[in-house]
Amino acid sequence: MKIYLKQLFLGVATAAVLYGCSPQKTEEVVEETVAETKTPTLTLLWETADSLFTNESVLFDDATGTIYVSNIEGQDPLQKDGKGSIAIISKEGKILNPAWVTGLDAPKGMAISKGKLYVTNIDELVEIDIASAQVSNTWKVEGAEFLNDVAAHNGTIYFTDMNTGKVHSYADGAIATVSEGHASINGIAVSADGTIFGLDGSGLKKWNADGTATVINSNVTGGDGLVILGDGNFIASRWQGEIWFANDSTQTLMLDTKAAESNTADIGYNAAEKIVYVPTFFKNKVAAYKLDY
Template identity: 75%
Template sequence: MNTTLKIGLMGLSATLLFSQCAPQKTEEVVEEILVEAKTPTLTLLWETEASLPTNESVLFDEATGTIYVSNIGGMDPQAKDGKGSIAIIDRDGKIVNPVWVGGLNSPKGMAISEGKLYVTDIDELVEIDISTAKVSNKWKVEGAIFLNDVASHEGTVYFTDMNTGKVHAYADGSISMVSEGHASINGIAVAKDGTIYGLDGSGLKMWNADGTASVVNANVTGGDGLIILGDGNFVASRWQGEIWFASADGETKMLDTKSAESNTADIGYNAAEKILYVPTFFKNKVAAYKLDY
């Protein structure tokens, strides 16, 4: 997605002729310079040790600087085997606590709301009290098959079910369905004004006030993690090993790790420092990249 800006620069040259009858003459020369806009890029900063088993999601807590990582644990993302966990790493890539919370099954997306960490776990929404690092509640979601990404906004927790194409919401102790009919929906994010964005088979989409959804970008399809940058710009990952900079005007592929067989699952983001955290799934490590755009 390249943008060309035209900047007109005025150059003025004057030739003065001194004689009794000759007037002053001027010539104006307009010079046009084409300036190529910056292409969004990702630069690798660090990688953790490869000891975060099948890590699926990374969440950066802006309030504390804590980085949470959800680990499926085994090879099957739908296994109810108790191998799943949440780890904590620091901003230099050191694994601070490999099992901050254990005993989960196949944890995936995460979000924080009112002192609780919410994580999807196959067909349950799990609530973890951050202050005690204990599971404080679990909600079985009726009809759920493959709960995936999570986002929160003003006390409401939104989460997706990739296999049923539904978006659910948790608030005030109960779960409701927000929307359905979104094939292969995964990534979800909520803007500061409450607008919901998601990634499904049709691309990057936005929910309207009347509950309908509009496609913002139809090329970034089948996405996994979604970050709202603002000003109409987004970062989206595809699990297979791609990360895209996207907007309604187009998209730029910033990272492709498919040849290295390294996945790019549910990404996290440190907005203040413009650092993207990438869970590599079967590579068992998290990679941090500097985003420049």
């Protein structure tokens, strides 16, 4: 009987030791599962003073850390009044120069290429020399009605016309129409491999090599600003006051400011620090949010 009890005790002790080792693997599996299903979020970091009048677009320059803000400075996004401007703010939310470039009409989307800042201005594309802060060229776009967002890739500037449903390009002094038939198209972005993505009435879409476009998310419709995160993920803003995290199968509403009547127009993005810059339009300020996903 003593021998039996001793064997029984040794068996129980061994089982306890083996059991004590197993929870570590279980915890690791749980941690990995949680990480895979994490809900994307935006956390407010700061807001500028409310003196960036009718700010429509924010652009973060990865090369210099400069943040540009386009200001319509009026109620009408189609009025040619010469009141529009480009401001510069700091990464801490201070307005460094509220009138870096002035004399525009209703500036909207922006993109940088080869030392120039390109801005849509109702029916024209404006080129600003960054070093001198002077308008260096202006191109009228035939038939344009409501030029909006802008993206750059390898020296080519792509921009949308929300009213005509067209995507235009500029390269080597010439304006061309890349694609058309996209109702209410606004946000546009180009990936590192040159694939064009856009937001229109049908949703989030991408352009194929043959020039056709495929909708990859039909739920995020009528978007304004578009950011490519990589790995098939995107951030899309809706002017009314929504910011979405989206891919080809899901979408998550990360920010809803409609109740506060705070718009979320053409967003900018600091990829290194995962910060989204939101122009609030009629609230006249830019808000910065930390992205966690």
